[in-house]
Amino acid sequence: xxxxxxxxARAGPGGRTVLPVVRASGQLAVRRTGPTTVHLVATxxxxxxxxxxxxxxxxxxxxxxxxxxxxxxxxLPARGESPPSVQRVHAEVAGVLDLQPEPTVVTxxxxxxxxxxxxxxxxxxxxxxxxxxxxxxGEEPGRWTGTTRVTRAGVPVLHTTVALGPGAAAWLPxxxxxxxxxxxHLGRAAAxxxxxxxxxxxxxxxxxxxxxxxxxxxxxxxLALLEGVPPVEEVLS
Amino acid sequence: xxxxxxxxxxxxxxDDPAARGHRHGPLRVGLGGPVGSGKTALAAALCxxxxxxxxxxxxxxxxxxxxxxxxxxxxxxxxxxxxxxxQTGCCPHTAIRDDITANLDAVxxxxxxHPGLELVLVESGGDNLTASFSYGLVDVQIFVVDVAGGDKxxxxxxxxxxxxxxxxxxxxxxxxxxxxxxxxxxxxxxxVRAGKPTFLISLREDPAATEVAxxxxxxxxxxxxxxx
Amino acid sequence: xxxxxxxxADSRLPAGGHTHSGGVExxxxxxxxxxxxxxxxxLRRRLTTSGSTAAGLAAAxxxxxxxxxxxxxxxxxxxxxxxxRALDREAEARxxxxxxxxxxxxxxxxxxxxxxRAWPDPVWDDLPAHPHHPLALGVAAAVAGLxxxxxxxxxxxxxxxxxATAAQRLLAMDPITVAVVTARLGDAVDEVSAAAVPDADGWxxxxxxxxxxxxxxxxxxxTDRFFAS
Numbered sequence: 001x002x003x004x005x006x007x008x009a010r011a012g013p014g015g016r017t018v019l020p021v022v023r024a025s026g027q028l029a030v031r032r033t034g035p036t037t038v039h040l041v042a043t044x045x046x047x048x049x050x051x052x053x054x055x056x057x058x059x060x061x062x063x064x065x066x067x068x069x070x071x072x073x074x075x076l077p078a079r080g081e082s083p084p085s086v087q088r089v090h091a092e093v094a095g096v097l098d099l100q101p102e103p104t105v106v107t108x109x110x111x112x113x114x115x116x117x118x119x120x121x122x123x124x125x126x127x128x129x130x131x132x133x134x135x136x137x138g139e140e141p142g143r144w145t146g147t148t149r150v151t152r153a154g155v156p157v158l159h160t161t162v163a164l165g166p167g168a169a170a171w172l173p174x175x176x177x178x179x180x181x182x183x184x185h186l187g188r189a190a191a192x193x194x195x196x197x198x199x200x201x202x203x204x205x206x207x208x209x210x211x212x213x214x215x216x217x218x219x220x221x222x223l224a225l226l227e228g229v230p231p232v233e234e235v236l237s
Numbered sequence: 238x239x240x241x242x243x244x245x246x247x248x249x250x251x252d253d254p255a256a257r258g259h260r261h262g263p264l265r266v267g268l269g270g271p272v273g274s275g276k277t278a279l280a281a282a283l284c285x286x287x288x289x290x291x292x293x294x295x296x297x298x299x300x301x302x303x304x305x306x307x308x309x310x311x312x313x314x315x316x317x318x319x320x321x322x323x324q325t326g327c328c329p330h331t332a333i334r335d336d337i338t339a340n341l342d343a344v345x346x347x348x349x350x351h352p353g354l355e356l357v358l359v360e361s362g363g364d365n366l367t368a369s370f371s372y373g374l375v376d377v378q379i380f381v382v383d384v385a386g387g388d389k390x391x392x393x394x395x396x397x398x399x400x401x402x403x404x405x406x407x408x409x410x411x412x413x414x415x416x417x418x419x420x421x422x423x424x425x426x427x428x429v430r431a432g433k434p435t436f437l438i439s440l441r442e443d444p445a446a447t448e449v450a451x452x453x454x455x456x457x458x459x460x461x462x463x464x465x
Numbered sequence: 466x467x468x469x470x471x472x473x474a475d476s477r478l479p480a481g482g483h484t485h486s487g488g489v490e491x492x493x494x495x496x497x498x499x500x501x502x503x504x505x506x507x508l509r510r511r512l513t514t515s516g517s518t519a520a521g522l523a524a525a526x527x528x529x530x531x532x533x534x535x536x537x538x539x540x541x542x543x544x545x546x547x548x549x550r551a552l553d554r555e556a557e558a559r560x561x562x563x564x565x566x567x568x569x570x571x572x573x574x575x576x577x578x579x580x581x582r583a584w585p586d587p588v589w590d591d592l593p594a595h596p597h598h599p600l601a602l603g604v605a606a607a608v609a610g611l612x613x614x615x616x617x618x619x620x621x622x623x624x625x626x627x628x629a630t631a632a633q634r635l636l637a638m639d640p641i642t643v644a645v646v647t648a649r650l651g652d653a654v655d656e657v658s659a660a661a662v663p664d665a666d667g668w669x670x671x672x673x674x675x676x677x678x679x680x681x682x683x684x685x686x687x688t689d690r691f692f693a694s
Contacts, residue, residue: 117666147671149558156558160673169513170674172506174497192563192682199679201561208561210675303688324693326484327634338481338575339693 001046003027003053007038009095011062017095019065021058028053037066040101047075049082049110054090061094061121069101072133075142077109084111084145094121096187103131103216106142106165113145118186120152125187126206132180133216134165141165141178148184148208157203158184162210177212179219183227184208190228198222263292263354264460265344266453267333267370267378269397272363274383275407275440277305280360281312282446283453291457293356294319294347296340298332305360321347329362337374344374356457366395377402377456379449384408388417391425391435399429403436403452410439469609472583473602474619476626481575485568486635486692487511487628488677491684493635497676504632505646508625512650512657514674516624518559519599520661521669523620524613526552526603530588534612546591549600556597559671562678564685568694569597576601584608617661621654631692 003026012018017036024030029041040055047053059065075085091097097118106112118126128148134141143165150158164171164180171177177197186206193200197219198211211222268276280295287293295315297305299322306322309315321343325332332339340359348354359375361368370378380401382390385408391398398404404426412419419437426435436448472478489507492498498507528535529548540548560566573596580601581589586608592600599620606616625647633643663669681694 147668149668149671156554158561159555159558159668159671160561161671162673162675169517169672170510170676172510174503175676194679194682194686197679199562199675199682201678201682202563203561210678212675324484324691326486326631326693327691328483331483335477336479336481336483338479338578339484339571341578342481342571342574 001026001044001048001051003051005030005040005053005055007056007065007067008058008060009036009063009065010060011095015062017063017065026053027051028055033068034066036064037068040067040069042069042071042073045074045076047073047085047087047112049076049078049085051085053085053087055087057089057091057093057097057099059091059093059095059097059124063095064098065095066098067101072103072105073101074136075104075106075110075112077107077111077142082109082111084113084143086113086115088115088117091116091118091126093118093124093126096125097127099126099128101129101131103133104144105133105136106144108135108140108142111143111145111165113147115147116149118150120150120157120186122153124152126150127183127185127187129183130181131216131220132164134178134180143168144180146182150184150186152186152204157186157206158208160208175212177214177219179213179216180210181212181216181219181223182208182210183223193226195222195226198226200226262344262348263294263357264377264457265357265359265375266456267359267361267375268381269333269361269364269368269370269378269401270381270405271365271386274363274381274386276360276363276381277308278312278440279379279381279405279407279446279449280358281309282440282444283358283450284309284315285312286445286447286450287356287453288314290454291355292351292353293358294321294351294354296320296343296347296357296359297322298325298329298340298360298362318350319347325362329364330368333359333361333374334369334371337371340374356453366390366393366397369396369400376460379403379405381405381407384412384417384419384422385415387415388419388421391422391429394429398426399431401433402456403434403449404430405449406435406437408439408441409437410441469584469611470606470615470619473605473609473611473615474622474626476630478579479575480579481572482623482627483630484693485572485627486631486694487624488680488684488694489628489631490635490690490692491680491687493632495680495683497680498632499636501638501642501646504629504638504643505649507632508629508646508650509653510674511628511677512621512625512653514672515565515677516621517657517660517670517672519602519620519624520617520658521663522552522556522559522597522599523603523606523616524661525555525663525669526600527607527611527613527616528603530591530604530607532607533610535607542587542591545588549591549596549604550593553593553596553600555669556599559673560597561673562681564681564694565678566597568681569599570595571693572598573601576605580605580608614658614661617658618654621657621661625650625654635691
């Protein structure tokens with residue numbers, strides 16, 4: 001099934017942000033839940049193998065937008081030979097975009113591809129988080145492939161593809177984590193930090209932090225340590 | 238522009254720096270020799286003696302740690318920005334002879350940092366008697382052995398002993414203690430070195446390394462004259 | 466033409482590769498690599514992540530540099546400078562680890578030094594001052610008369626041979642065993658170099674292994690190391 005979400009954030013009168021475009025079709029609905037916040041709401045189980053979702057976000061100069069989801073996305077395989085499910089987020093940002101969805105859980109036999117392509121203006125700000133758990137409790141892990149490409153004023157700042165799960169390149173024992181947490185931030189610089197199964201790398205006026213482990217709770221805590229904020233409570237129990 | 242873009246080396250691919258001496262920059266002196274023979278002590282002595290006369294810097298090829306570089310910082314009265322340590326990938330002789338890239342990078346870094354540089358000492362990691370510098374890296378090389386290694390060392394030869402531009406036999410003060418015959422060492426060296434000089438010295442008795450420093454001065458003068 | 470490819474992939478080419486362990490020195494310290502089996506796993510990881518990324522960049526740089534076998538019309542020099550600079554930024558974006566960026570640029574510089582004398586060509590001057598290693602490799606391949614696929618093959622192959630040699634030295638492994646390990650990865654090397662082309666988005670491969678980033682950063686802080694990276 002094909003899903004399309006479009007949100008445009010624009011600077012309105014008095015420094016407020018208005019959302020002239022908020023629309024969705026397919027398996028996601030969009031709800032405005034705060035002055036600058038929208039929540040994506042799944043209207044069906046899934047995604048399923050073969051599903052294709054495109055999320056287009058435009059944050060114009062002077063505007064702010066926070067994007068959240070209401071619950072973890074549980075990726076299920078299609079019957080038979082399951083093709084990957086794909087979610088592409090394309091963001092054009094001149095203002096401030098904060099993208100922090102709930103975790104993606106990839107069940108056994110499923111393969112989810114996540115693409116974030118963010119094109120930033122010179123002074124734009126971006127925070128984008130990714131939380132992944134391969135397999136539900138007691139289940140074989142699924143596969144997840146995440147590509148992040150961020151450009152600023154047309155110059156690539158970060159372009160990486162991380163592939164996790166059985167058969168993936170960088171997923172071989174003894175380092176084959178089932179949980180993955182990563183945040184990329186462009187706006188303010190931060191120094192390099194190394195931790196146990198966690199590393200924060202400096203980017204030009206930004207940083208990218210990643211942590212991995214067996215369970216998302218500990219992994220998020222490791223990431224939070226890197227980000228210099230206290231660990232948050234686990235949402236998956 | 239970095240030095241590797243300034244050099245017009247590609248005009249003549251067969252133009253070999255090793256055959257004609259380096260056209261640009263300071264005199265590069267290699268300091269090689271077996272472990273413990275006193276390379277670092279000699280480098281420190283040369284820095285102390287020549288540091289006021291010449292604009293100089295040192296590259297160290299520590300095998301494992303930055304110990305030699307740290308020793309030089311303490312003993313050579315040389316500022317940190319004049320000492321560069323390179324990693325040699327477990328192969329100290331490869332780094333000075335077969336693939337000199339890391340050392341060239343270090344020399345060029347120092348040259349870029351100190352445009353008036355006149356003298357660079359490249360100290361090898363401690364190796365064995367077969368290790369010698371490529372003349373693509375240095376203009377002249379000094380091989381340092383010591384009396385405590387036994388008076389047979391010059392007779393055994395090896396590229397360092399026979400082909401170096403200067404052979405230094407260090408720690409002559411230990412000769413009576415280890416039963417080494419300095420005359421034998423002097424005679425054997427002369428026999429295998431085809432007229433090239435050998436100095437028997439003791440850095441303990443002459444911490445200024447007077448004789449070696451004089452030799453280095455002569456090399457600098459010869460180079461300046463040749464490029465005038 | 467094959468001879469030029471052999472020369473580029475030869476570990477004897479004095480371009481500074483022997484002072485880099487490709488992360489294996491820290492992998493050994495961390496207990497990730499300890500024997501032939503774990504070495505093979507490590508090399509496979511490296512090949513299919515950073516090796517694949519390097520292969521894509523090398524092939525693209527070769528195509529950009531032009532040359533008899535690149536299938537590209539000779540570009541005006543100004544365009545080539547801009548295109549190579551853009552590729553260098555793509556390499557930078559695919560190498561977020563500062564330690565790995567430095568290692569790549571150091572090896573790129575070393576390869577330019579030897580390459581511009583071995584295969585003299587004005588195109589060397591179109592590269593940035595300290596190019597990322599895959600760019601230098603791609604340009605070297607082009608001026609040596611090779612095709613983009615050859616540049617990719619060299620990049621993929623070099624992504625495992627450097628660390629294999631380092632592991633052999635550090636663990637005093639049987640050199641024949643290490644040769645067997647790298648030989649067994651031959652098909653994987655071919656697969657990676659064949660896939661070193663832009664995807665449907667027009668993006669070059671960007672495979673990343675966060676473990677390698679972490680190991681590289683921890684390694685860079687050590688003062689007791691044999692290898693530069």
